Amino acid sequence: MSALAKPLPHITGRPVPGVEKEVLAGLKAAFASKLKDAKAVRERLVEIVIDRADLIDVCTYLKNTLGFEHLSCITAVDWKDHFESIYHIENYYNGCMVQVNAQIPYDDPKIASLTGLWHAADYHEREAWDLMGVEYEGHPNLVRILLPEDFKFHPLRKEFAQEVDRQYISRRKLRGGK
Amino acid sequence: MPEFWINMGPQHPMTHGLWNMKVKVDGETIVDAKPEIGYLHRGYEKIMEVREFQKNVVLTDRLCYVSSITWSHAYCLAVEKMMGIETPERGQWIRVISLELQRIASHLMWLASYGPDLGLLTGLLWALRERELFLDLIQLMSGARMNQNFPRVGGVRNDLPENFEAMCRRSIEHFLEKYENEYQAIFQESKVFRMRTEGVGKITVEEAINWGITGPNLRACGVDVDLRRLDPYETYGEIDFEPQVWHDGGAGDSYARFVCRFNELRESCQIVLQALKKMPKTGPYRVKPPRRAEGEGYAKTEDSRGEALFYVIGDGDDRPYRVKIRSPVFCTMAATPTLLRGNKLADVVSILGSVDVCVGEMDK
């Protein structure tokens, strides 16, 4: 853990084997009670599930202590009973990636913005707001980015049905399945 | 003259696509900038939710129309990770070859569009002339010049054609000769070209990482990050290659970005030649993927423009439940006000040309 606590002085551009276990151990030590789920999925990939209230703490720890400097992507997922905002955060020193799944209740789609930590969160959060309707609190300019300003819907939500062409309906559904 | 906003776009020679760069100028100096994107938004993430896994490759081909294979490959890789299958070895090598050929073609398209940006139309025609060589190779391999539909979930569409290796070698030899003589002379060794690109659009390492700039644009800042080596996928781990990183002074300007991309052309040629030598001569190139899948999988690959990330969730149906596309240009576009501020109006083209904007993948 001590090797990870202070970032390596130079980015070598090569992966460090077995780093996902160290990252997982570090996260578990710091946020033992707050992690709903934490596992090392495969080589260089750690997945944790947290509540939306703990997002800023976890991300600050990841960025400042573990050296995860690169916010790669923010995905908002509509699970029909709840939303999930998924953050892929990458470490350039050892090639490890942490996938942070922050759960959001369906009736109150709000979560704290990460723009204070990463500028990169700016556009990703705007896009997630635009397409999925998850509101990122504290974002300086949360307006639509891809769709027109006067668009009324958040099209990636499952309730926003699109016309399903017949050829796309699976055989199972045609037979009356799920 | 008071400060005023100039719309550079949506229809403008600089944009190479359909987006609007609003710049606020004081005389000739840029004081503020605001990109407006979304003109080419086609709702890919939503469309992909109603199409079967394999059929989505047709869509991902059109994400970036000059770099189709790399995007389809990233999608296929993410779906494979979700399904838990792995491509046979020969399939992986064929993928590596196709990716690098596509990267060369894409970089040549960038080089071609960077020329007229700076008023050098001759560069456009020369670069497009050599791009034909690689499009011919890709056509030989996959049957189409653009939108190849070549990567498949579980492998590639078909095996390499006969005599592909010899043709590849011949084309690359010819290209490298032109590269060393003509391209170097007209671009890198041109004094006026360096005047236009050196010292403009500078960004520091910390800011570049914080803004999420990836790929050649990040390597131009001196950060040795290449996902082909940092997080090896396919058989890149077995290939001996050197990511093109700008180590000298003046890092992070347009010239550094140009040099990184320009050198990647040569490096990709070497990778293709190595892969042709190392790949097994026979063997399966494709496995049959399961029809339905449940779970989640993500793949990040080194696209021609940076880090391409696909995040696919399946709910047990034969179609993805949710697909997320992370476009490197989308993140770079967020950083363009930082890049542009303080430069001259004429530098807008010099900077935005060097970061290589592809609107198709940016707007999804």
Next chain:
Amino acid sequence: MSAPLVPDLFGLCKVLTAAIIWIVQQIIYALAGPIPPLAGLGDFLGTDFVITLVTWLIVVTVVVLWVTVINLFTIMWVERKLYSRLQDRYGIMISVWSLPFWPFNRTRRPTHRGTGYLQNLADGIKLIQKENITPRNADSAMFHISPVLIASSTLMAFAVLPWSSGFYVANLDLGILFILAAFSLAPLGILIAGWSANNKYTLVGGLRAAAMLLSYSIPAVLAVIALVFFTGSLNPIVIVGQQDRPIVLAGTTLPIPAWYVFGPQFLGFLVFTVAMIAEMERVPFDIPEAEAELVEGWTTEYSGMRFGIVFAFKWLRMLAASGLISILYLGGWSGPVFATVFVGSIPIPIFPEEFWFVLRVYGLSAFFVVLSWSVPRVRIDQILNIGWKRLIPYSLLAILIAAGFRVLG
């Protein structure tokens, strides 16, 4: 020393005019029988005043046709063909074989495989057919005046620019100064065009043209001043006459012509050439219409033939600038000695002075074409830096060198 094909354009035209007027006079006198007042008109036509006036009109028409019909089309064809070959492609191909009627359009012959000389004509016909659009908020009068201003100022340069020792409209003592003044009128037209179109791109383009005018006209004039130390005259014919001899160095005659470029004026030649490239707005210095950042710069709002005029007259400015450079520094129309054929007592030169001059003009133009298609465009601050921090000091240095040589003999 070669002779001009047209020894005296004005005299030639005057003979022609006198002949035409004599024929007209005979018709009028014949008509004066039934209608007596016509006899006075016939006498008036025969006066020297009318003959000179008509001669002037004919001379101007001849030179304008020579410049715009023959040379403009040729230089456009040369440029388009030359840069196409530079870019590994065929370039324009529409020639007489593309004409859609009998002797040209054959069944077995490909129609678009010619030399391409008629492509510019086809483009011109297309532009004439197009609609002339005036932007709603534009200053209409100014918007329409500026192409006229640009075209007329460019043609004004050709009024004084001689094509040989006999082929010119006017022989002014201050001819070089007149041409430079005509050159610096064009940026004024550009500025008016940029302002009146009421568009941000054109406005920036027009202001760039104004900034460039200041930084490039001054070195050009200073370089000419350095030359005047040697010539003592601004008359182009006198200047060329001074260069039409071999260099005599320490009593020996060298086989090198005494062009002003070989000698202390070389620095002035470089400065003047660079300034002229900027004057004619070719690619390294074409920032007023930088098509990458300002869509077409100050020409953005022009359409139809108005665009055609402002676009085509750039080539005429290139011709005029090439002619000016060759007159000042490259020996003008002086050529190597060639035999003259005498028909009766009239000497007809085999390679006349016009040939040598046109050869130089097109050679210089080809050089400018190759240069402008192989370098990118420089930036506005860099162009002003080059103008103010490089060219002006160098031109002052050229003046110093010239003065020094003059004093030392």
